[in-house]
């Protein structure tokens with residue numbers, strides 16, 4: 001029997017996915033979630049919980065022992081051949097010693113639009129220039145990629161994803177090693193891409209940023225623990241379940257927080273796995289904007 005055709009509003013649908021590496025380690029078991037187009041989804045979990053494995057499973061880089069992935073309503077293999085999925089890997093996965101210019105890295109995003117000779121046309125050069133301009137890296141196009149800072153490299157890989165013009169963008173820890181300003185500009189760019197109807201899955205340890213820019217969240221720890229709208233999934237109890245003992249928690253109240261401690265019993269709780277923390281003021285979660293409300 002044929003699988004049901006999903007409406008195109010479904011961006012990524014992961015069904016009962018199990019991934020077992022060749023050494024016998026099962027990094028993901030029966031993982032299921034679904035995310036719509038026009039959305040940004042955070043992928044959150046401890047080190048080793050299977051975030052990169054999930055990206056690799058979606059990209060077809062590792063075989064599925066079980067389950068299926070569909071993208072924009074069609075089987076992942078077909079969508080990948082149509083070049084609709086862009087992948088921004090973790091910095092550690094890239095060989096930065098490879099001598100290649102910034103503009104050549106971004107041009108790689110155009111390969112799927114070229115014939116087998118990979119001879120760039122005017123339109124390809126224009127798309128590369130536009131993508132570099134959009135991430136604020138136009139002035140660096142003739143630089144060797146290995147000479148750039150961590151944040152600049154991330155922006156170049158984002159430009160490669162933009163040049164590819166895929167509707168689906170997977171970003172593996174795009175904020176690691178970038179300063180707050182670059183993080184803000186990446187978040188603004190992702191927001192604009194959401195408005196354009198893209199679907200983005202973003203793994204991150206910056207818990208404090210998640211409620212601010214991700215409308216949906218998938219919590220994983222070797223399987224999907226919870227998934228859905230951020231306000232429903234990104235709760236203190238779910239985070240405690242996902243992170244177990246790894247999550248640090250500080251609760252400040254009374255004299256530490258208020259001069260009028262006798263009357264004011266409200267508390268601030270800070271949850272962090274050591275990057276940007278998630279701050280809960282009383283019972284209410286506040287986006288981390290660098291300030292503590294009082």
Ligand SMILES: Nc1ncnc2c1ncn2[C@@H]1O[C@H](COP(=O)(O)OP(=O)(O)OP(=O)(O)O)[C@@H](O)[C@H]1O
Pocket residue numbers: 021022023025027045046047048049050051052053054
């Ligand atoms: N090629 C591989 N062969 C065998 N085991 C692997 C391989 N790659 C990853 N693993 C294991 O699979 C598990 C999940 O790893 P994965 O890289 O997906 O985690 P992650 O959530 O992305 O972690 P991090 O937050 O540290 O990036 C880990 O236990 C890891 O050691």
